[in-house]
Amino acid sequence: MINARIRSFAFAGIEARPVWVEVQISSGLPAFLIVGLPDKAVGEARERVRASFTSIGLALPAKRIVVNLVPADIPKEGSHFDLPIALALLAAMAVIPFEAVARFAAVGELSLDGRLNPVAGVLSCAIEAATMKMGLVCPQAQGEEALCGGDIAILASPDLLSLINHFNGVQILTPPDFSAVDTSSVPLVATPDLADIKGMETGRRVLELAAAGGHSLLLSGPPGTGKSMLAARLPGLLPDLTHRESLEVSRIYSAAGLLKDGKPLRRPPYREPHHSASQAALIGGGAKARPGEISLADHGVLFLDELPEFSKAALEALRQPLETGQVSIARAMARVTYPARFQFVAAMNPCRCGYLGDATRECKKAPRCGEDYAARISGPLLDRIDISLAMQPFTPLSYMTEAGGEPSAPVAQRVQEARSRQYARQNGIRNAEASLDVLRISQAAEEMAQKIATRFRFSARGYTRLLRVARTIADLAASDHIDSAHVAEAATYRLRAGQA
Structure with missing residues (x-):
């Protein structure tokens, strides 16, 4: 009884x-x-x-x-x-x-x-x-x-x-x-402002593109060129989470015991694990199949600094979640699936010493050291990165004489307007996940994109991501269709075959 x-x-x-x-x-x-x-x-x-x-x-x-x-x-x-x-x-x-x-x-x-x-x-x-x-x-x-x-x-x-x-x-x-x-009562967390960055016009441009379309981004260059500084300012450009996104992210943080004061998350999360993080910490797992960093970054940003220093197994495990937006963790006593629709941002040096290409500072193993260092990141993972930028060093004198850049607020407003165009056209889908049939590309731009893809041996995935970035460029320009100029700019941010 x-x-x-x-x-x-x-x-x-x-x-x-x-x-x-x-x-x-x-x-x-x-x-x-x-x-x-x-x-x-x-x-x-x-x-x-x-x-x-x-x-x-x-x-x-x-x-x-x-x-x-x-x-x-x-x-x-x-x-x-x-x-x-x-x-x-x-x-x-x-x-x-x-x-x-x-x-x-x-x-x-x-x-x-x-x-x-x-x-x-x-x-x-x-x-x-x-x-x-x-x-x-x-x-x-x-x-x-x-x-x-x-x-x-x-x-x-x-x-x-x-x-x-x-x-x-x-x-x-x-x-x-x-x-x-009420989310309006949740205080905003202070984030670094773009106004602190002097110069770096191309870096600021790719950061705005990444924020507007939700694109993955790889920043490479010698130490001190501002890679981490740019990435830290990305959260300040992103729009607030929608109600559906807030509920999903808050559920993950609640399950992980990380929801502070019982308040739902209003802003996109920003996670930056150290390169010593294990595969289980990054992807999820352990004895109780807990959510990993990629799930805690759901609808937000996962920033991996010193990308080649992460373990190869952990980096390769990112490939499937980057495509599907979720991760399935199978263990002997548990099988669970966590959301993992994150924006992947990474930074890396060109080689272990960091000064490849600078004849006065590079090590004696150049250029072989750069090839070996870049080989730590597999081609399939690089193929999943929408935007890649090789940043150039600058002298302290030039930095001191440069004027301050545009603040984050007007850039964030442009990002919000571009997102609104995407959501209206694609039924709430960001450009980074949009299918080709909704991108509205002109005939001339499509022919140019095909020629570029053939010339530089882009994969089908690479071709699709090229057009998605071009669509974001068009949205920031308030253009209804992708034109040839948008494709040409997007191509400059795409890794070519054989390029490290």
């Missing part, structure tokens, strides 16, 4: 899977058992629940207590099962009415004094609860996060005692205020 049960959730990637938490209290030797493939954190819920009950003046009955997590063949991981176990026990002990609890799912971790601590994945739980037409009980600190999941009843409680009083009608928990999660 089941005395009480309540809904909770197990996680598969960013998806929340419904789980029943069943409680049976029967005669027999006193025991407290949790079954249904619990991990160590779930098994330790026994002691946290017991201590929480003691702190509010309750004691577990001296009987055999069995908690069953259904379905039993799905692994249950995480401390978020503490609260549903406690609520199901309270209902089974008739401390709170079962009918009141049955309308809610629950997630939350218990402290020994009965306080509720934040847990990962509340946003995904709220979304799943909305599809099941149920409310959600969660820690007070995550009430605003849960509200983003849908129009459902949210009980955000600071502690277990408040929940008991609420379900018994002694105390009313105030619902979270939705106005607090």
